[in-house]
Amino acid sequence: MFDLITNFQPRGDQPQAIAKIVKNIEENKKEQVLLGATGTGKTFTMANIIQRTQKPTLILAHNKTLAMQIYQEMQGFFPHNRVEYYVSYFDYYQPEAYKPASDTYIGKKVQRNASIAKMRLKTLNSLVTDASVIVVASVAAIYGCFNPNSYRKVVLHLEKGQSINEEIISSKLIHLGYKEDKKISPGSFQTKKNSISFMIGWEENYYFQINFSDKDEIIRIEKRNKQTGERVREVTKIAIPPSQDYVGEEGEDLKKLLENIAEELTSCKKKLQEEKKFLEAERLEKRIQEDLFNLRETGVCPGIENYSRYFDGRKTGETPFTLLDYFPQGFLTIIDESHITIPQVKAMYNTNRHRLENLIKYGFRLPSALDNRPLNQDEFFQKLNFTLYVSATPGNFELDKVNHQPVEQIIRPTGLLDPQIEVRSSHNQIADIMKEITERSGKGEKVLIYALTIVMSEEIANFLQERNIRVVYLHSRLEIFDRYQAITSLRRGVYDVIVGINLLKEGIDLPEVSLVCILDADKPGFLRDTRSLIQIIGRASRNSSGKVILYADEITTNMLGAIEETNRRRQIQQEYNYQKNIIPQTVQKPIKDINLDHEIATLVEKAQRGEMEDKELVKLIKDLRRKMKRSTREFKFDQAIAFRNALLDLEKLEANL
């Protein structure tokens, strides 16, 4: 059962939006759109819909950071339920490719993020073991994954009284990806006389111990605390899931599978030879034979995903298995920021296919590699059941599905209005903006400036800085961590202005921002279409004196569309406030305190007092660097910033060594 825990009551437009959407789902309406203006509490609305419908839910977001934000919020709303996070586990991913024009082969290069890999495994496990699960995922959800039927089949079920010996269990654990080790850690196991202990791949605090009698019978299964080794409780049954996301075939099944790959190799090579592509034929033979050897000897090979069709038991062209297949019948999919997520989903398939086709044509891969692919758009939509598209500016694709009649959520719980918009001439725009900034900086209010290009944003920031304005620029070339720090610093009062391009658009809510300036609002193209303008305008809607200035020389149709829609929303909000006697209140959003944990803080202070040996200082710096990187990888940016600040201090000391 989903159990929503919150102090909030649905407010503003939330009650009617929740009621309409739930009613439609109950009436079996499969596709709906929620047009939710920025800051109207769409996440809380989603949580209420999940609570009321009790449907296992997939929430799709278009990037990892947004997915993490929603994941954390959902964890807060449903502390007693399984809320999971499923995104690509690559911190860095360069797919294998071949560029015929320059005869360049680029091997696959990846950097895997172990904590995300664990979260993915945990997601699959929750879905096969629990009925009330929320998964927040990126488009990684449409990429191939372990066949859910095989997953269920390989899970190792053990129970008290069962006749089985340690040897069999050890070999099964190895097959499931567990590694024998002297120290117990996630994904490892340990055998002792009459007992076997193991730790599930994503678990951090507990391990299980299975005790046997001399007659090879399980006499006890215990859950134990990893730190103390103490028994937490005894269980009668346990289902041990795989500790990696791919579990190979064994014995006869593997043999058959390798034969099939070899058969494909023979026919493919013959075809290449007939086409007089001798070099390609030779290359293919060498590469595939090497893979076959590795698969035979170790059960795995580099680029094993290219054989996924064989491992999944799929026919040529057959739809791959994805996260979606792990959901039960009648599940709900919420597509957040659908105007961006849907085009992203649609683009995945073609990009992948083009790359693979070149590899196949030139003898780097077998044609079956084409079946290692994301879902195409038809397959994706076929796999959905109940779907809710959510956006402040839904795309035409989803609006068409509901005859342009979305459920609207325009009135904010805070009573805040969409901002007032003014159009001003672009002549002398920077001087004009400087005047606006000065008026606000004394009151602690902040300004966002939207430029068209990276170069422009840097130039404007430099220009303002030279005139003593506390400003920082923000664009996609900056690391996520630096972007986060710039935003936090603005909130803390280090800066008064951020100059940006696109990044400030979605998912950033800064109550301190009372003015948004959009430069070149009349220029056609990227980020000046009606939808983008509405999104940008929405960034001034968390402050009771929110205002937007569009700098332009003419009013374009795009601008007019955005102005009219914003005014329509503002009017609905004003009428509501008037009727209910509501005075809009700026959102109060606490700025998290950034502190180091006690042990580290003590060491840092010791170093700062000059009481630390040189060697110890170097070690501490190394340790802090590692921790900072890890926190960044895990999206714990507050923590990462705390480490970085301490590092900056310590590195100064190190420079003097």
Ligand SMILES: Nc1ncnc2c1ncn2[C@@H]1O[C@H](COP(=O)(O)OP(=O)(O)OP(=O)(O)O)[C@@H](O)[C@H]1O
């Ligand atoms: N019923 C409620 N009562 C009080 N506060 C609420 C309620 N619902 C949401 N909020 C708060 O309102 C703020 C806006 O919510 P949220 O960020 O989910 O809006 P949003 O619609 O997703 O906005 P955006 O599109 O800008 O991301 C949040 O701080 C949220 O905690």
